[in-house]
Amino acid sequence: MPFEQAWTLQRALVAARQAGQIPDVLILLEHEPVITIGRSGDRGHLLVPRETLARRGIPVYDIERGGSVTYHGPGQLVAYPILDLRALDEDVVRFMRALEETVIRTVAAFGVSAERIRGYPGVWTGSAKIAAVGVAVKRRVTMHGMALNVSTDLTPFSWINPCGLGRPLTSLSRELGREVTMAAVAVEYARGFADVYGVTLRPTSRDDIERRLVPPAAVPSGR
Numbered sequence: 290m291p292f293e294q295a296w297t298l299q300r301a302l303v304a305a306r307q308a309g310q311i312p313d314v315l316i317l318l319e320h321e322p323v324i325t326i327g328r329s330g331d332r333g334h335l336l337v338p339r340e341t342l343a344r345r346g347i348p349v350y351d352i353e354r355g356g357s358v359t360y361h362g363p364g365q366l367v368a369y370p371i372l373d374l375r376a377l378d379e380d381v382v383r384f385m386r387a388l389e390e391t392v393i394r395t396v397a398a399f400g401v402s403a404e405r406i407r408g409y410p411g412v413w414t415g416s417a418k419i420a421a422v423g424v425a426v427k428r429r430v431t432m433h434g435m436a437l438n439v440s441t442d443l444t445p446f447s448w449i450n451p452c453g454l455g456r457p458l459t460s461l462s463r464e465l466g467r468e469v470t471m472a473a474v475a476v477e478y479a480r481g482f483a484d485v486y487g488v489t490l491r492p493t494s495r496d497d498i499e500r501r502l503v504p505p506a507a508v509p510s511g512r
Contacts, residue, residue: 290318290319290320290321291320291321291323292320292321292348292350295316295320295367295369296350296352298316298495298498298499299316299369299371299433300432302314302316302432302498302502303371303427303430303432305501306372306373306430307427307428307429307430310501311498311501311502313370313372313373313488314370314371315368315369315370315479315482315490316367316368316369316370316371317366317367317368317475317478317479318367318369319362319363319366319367319471320361320362320363320365321362321363322345322346322347322360322361322362322445323347323348323349323350323360323361323362324342324348324349324350324358324359324361324445324448324449325349325350325351325352325354325358325359325361326349326350326351326352326357326358327352327353327354327355327356327357327423328355329355329356329357334449334450335349335449336447336448336449336450337448337449342448352425352433353425353433354423354424354425354432354433355423355424355425356410356421356422356423357450358450358451359421359423359436359449360445360446360448360449360451361436362441362442362445363441363442364438364440364441364460364462364471365436365437365439365441366436366437366439366471366474366475366478367434367435367437368391368434368435368436368437368482369432369433369434370388370431370482370486371430371431372384372430372431372486373430374426374430374431375429379429381424381426384431385410385422385424386405387485387486388424388434388435389405389410389411389412389420389435390481390485391435391485391486392412392419392420392422392435392437392478392481393405393412394481394484394485395437395474395477395481396412396414396419396437396461396464398477398480398481399461399465399469399474399477400465401414401419401461401464401465402414403420409456410422410423414459414464416456416457417457417458418451418456418457418458418459419437419438419460419461419464420435420436420437420438421435421436421451422434422435423435437474437478438458438459438460438461439460439461439462439469439471439474440461440462440468440469440471443459443460443463446458461474
């Protein structure tokens, strides 16, 4: 899904969650190539001119999540939890550590050991970053989330200073030395997410979610 479509969908879901019209939602998807810059982003972390990226069909968005610059593209599992933080005592740090834990459990299911590194958000295997995290909270409801490199082409990360850290990137497929299907990783991620956050997930479609966002038709008075 193009990032702009997902961004619009997230904002609509956040408003609906704030209004109590929908339950918590976890969006799992892949993006078309895109670069996003968070609130703490330094424009110097973008190493290629925006005009050059635009000619390659890669848009750049300045967005409201925390963190600096990152790349999204095919082969990367992106998770956007739209959660009411009151279930976690409105503790954003707890939410973020749990989000990292969902990734640690997911890659562990494939035999890859990963960890947090104090002072460096995200999930790491050795000295390389395998997943980025960055969220926004709007009136107690979360948006944005995490991006796990499954079989991502890592070349585009050379166009940025990922998260402003100057650290190498890796992917699940690179660590395993073989390809892993996105479907298999998504299943493990959903399982890990449910366990970490103590929720029950029910698979649903984008169409079903979007139907819930359409206001019911006005009922005419009389006959």
